[in-house]
Amino acid sequence: MRAGILGFLHESNTFLDVPTIFEDFERTSMTSGTALIERWTGAHHELGGFLAGGIEAVPGFATFAVPSGTLTADTFEAIAARLIDAARAMEVDGFLVALHGATVAENYPDADGEILRRLRAAVTGPIVVTLDLHANVSEKMVKHATAIVGYRTNPHLDQRERGIEAAHLLRRIVDGAVRPMQALLTPPLAVPIAVQKTSELFLFDDLAHVLTWPGVLSASVFLGFYYADVAEMGTSFYVVADGDAALADRAARYLADRCWARRHELVPKLPAPEEAVAHAIASEKKPVALMDVGDNVGGGSSARSRVLFDECVRQGARSVMVILHEPELVQSCVRAGVRSEVDLGFARGIVKTIGDGRFTETKVRHGGWTHGDQGVSALVETAEDHTIVLTSHRMAPMSLEQVISLGVHPERKQILIVKGTIAPQAAYAPVAGEIVLVDTPGPTANDPRSFAYKHRRVPMFPMEAECEF
Ligand SMILES: [Zn+2]
Known part of the structure; x- marks a missing residue:
């Protein structure tokens, strides 16, 4: 046939x-x-x-x-x-x-x-x-x-x-x-x-x-x-x-x-960023993966939200990893060069690695693709041992190779900020001691009641509590 x-x-x-x-x-x-x-x-x-x-x-x-x-x-x-x-x-x-x-x-x-x-x-x-x-x-x-x-x-x-x-x-x-x-x-x-x-x-x-x-x-x-x-x-x-x-x-x-x-x-209730970060710092099951639900790249979000990273800094967390889609900051790092100090605006650190952003995933992961290309990427490390990965292309975090290919050991970090909800867990569960979904804002926020719809059916549950089927 x-x-x-x-x-x-x-x-x-x-x-x-x-x-x-x-x-x-x-x-x-x-x-x-x-x-x-x-x-x-x-x-x-x-x-x-x-x-x-x-x-x-x-x-x-x-x-x-x-x-x-x-x-x-x-x-x-x-x-x-x-x-x-x-x-x-x-x-x-x-x-x-x-x-x-x-x-x-x-x-x-x-x-x-x-x-x-x-x-x-x-x-x-x-x-x-x-x-x-x-x-x-x-x-x-x-x-x-x-x-x-x-x-x-x-x-x-x-x-x-x-x-x-x-x-x-x-x-x-x-x-x-x-x-x-x-x-x-x-x-x-x-x-x-x-x-x-x-x-x-x-x-x-x-x-x-x-x-x-x-x-x-x-x-x-x-x-x-x-x-x-x-x-x-x-x-x-x-x-x-x-x-x-x-x-x-x-x-x-x-x-x-x-x-x-x-x-x-x-209809789940998720912790707010403040509560989730405090929990992650106190947890003995490191690294704690904090899922940034509102900045879920696999749902279309930008991969640029710093809500969770900023909250980690505010609470004095150490050894946090975050991946951000920041092409202009990548260029700053490229211009500065490996081993140079850079000011990213929200953090200062040393450019540790610059990579071409291409990687291969051999395991079965959400999305099913095997070749990733996140564009030229820079790895910046700070005095607080934070690992900031900056990419030129926007990429959903479905593969740990995204950071391993740049020399990062995610299992050695304290907190992993992951731009997604469920899908990235296939990649992150094997290294995370604990996974916490966080109620962060953004175009992929968890609660359907937080969106202003014009075209959907009305009523619908849970946006309208009273609803029949
Ligand atoms: Zn899907």
């Missing part, structure tokens, strides 16, 4: 002022043809899973960019044109499409739904789609997909497996062995990111149960992305069953009802 391979992944935070442009995708990853195969073979990503899924892979077009703001209309149209043109040119039995599910364009708030609509109109044959666990799934996506497979872990460590699952499902559909019937339920619910660790979340026990039901081909719990102010924002429950629409409906209803009944358990 010949399967066309396509990918377009972006998590769009609509609360950011800076739009996402075509160059952001070009710079991060954009491949077609044999370059796509070379780029993704072996990767712990669904695109790597497609290629390992026992099908004859026909490479089309795939791109992704680091989470950031809404895509400009031109960007969406340029990428959509490349993807659809590539699909049209293929002679295949079906398609495997890696989408994020929370991509927002100026002209299409449901960008993923629009891509699938255009693809469906352009080609024949089944379309099996993979989506991130943070997808805001719409009826439009379901309508134009033949079947959908979502990640089941956060941190996302099963991306490759889900790609393989999608490939196997496509093969069975093409062979006529199964007849997929889909069901989607979208209760009015936003689940705060602080409780989205799937290994500790009852929703994923329920999901594991449903996956054992005879006739269920695949099932997914999508926790949604509430940093996107769109009509389909929210949690959703999706099931695809073999030839039995009622079974798919029943399974989705089972998942949604059990979640809704326990929704009050999904």
Whole structure:
């Protein structure tokens, strides 16, 4: 069976002022043809899973960019044109499409739904789609997909497996062995990111149960992305069953009802920076990883907030590590040179290392990529033994190689400030004595009640306490 391979992944935070442009995708990853195969073979990503899924892979077009703001209309149209043109040119039995599910364009708030609509109109044959666990799934996506497979872990460590699952499902559909019937339920619910660790979340026990039901081909719990102010924002429950629409409906209803009944358990209370830093200084389980929830790079934030670092300095903490996206400060360090003293404005220190910012990750980490490029980077050490890593590109902290490649030993620090919530824990849990999620401000703040929405459904829980499903 010949399967066309396509990918377009972006998590769009609509609360950011800076739009996402075509160059952001070009710079991060954009491949077609044999370059796509070379780029993704072996990767712990669904695109790597497609290629390992026992099908004859026909490479089309795939791109992704680091989470950031809404895509400009031109960007969406340029990428959509490349993807659809590539699909049209293929002679295949079906398609495997890696989408994020929370991509927002100026002209299409449901960008993923629009891509699938255009693809469906352009080609024949089944379309099996993979989506991130943070997808805001719409009826439009379901309508134009033949079947959908979502990640089941956060941190996302099963991306490759889900790609393989999608490939196997496509093969069975093409062979006529199964007849997929889909069901989607979208209760009015936003689940705060602080409780989205799937290994500790009852929703994923329920999901594991449903996956054992005879006739269920695949099932997914999508926790949604509430940093996107769109009509389909929210949690959703999706099931695809073999030839039995009622079974798919029943399974989705089972998942949604059990979640809704326990929704009050999904509203966490996190410590404020002052409390969290005091706790970290006193803790005997060093290093303590302080998760900067409000400056979550994987959710689109800037990686420039110093709320936690400044609080550490204020309370006299020692040996703190922080990674900041500060291209201009990197240039100051480059000009000053290794072993020179530099004044960063918020700290003084010695430039210890300057690196090219490229690194390789060999372990399975959230995001599934293997090659990182954070741009030219500088490591500054202060008299208080603080380690300040400054990068030229904005990068989510999914790999410790980000700092190890510059000569840092994170396990020797007292406090690690980590710009994320759940996803970076795959990298940081092995070295951290303790992980503390902190209620910091920013465009990825934990509490959905702190955002001024214009386009979401009303009412929704927990933004409106009184709400029905
Ligand atoms: Zn995600």
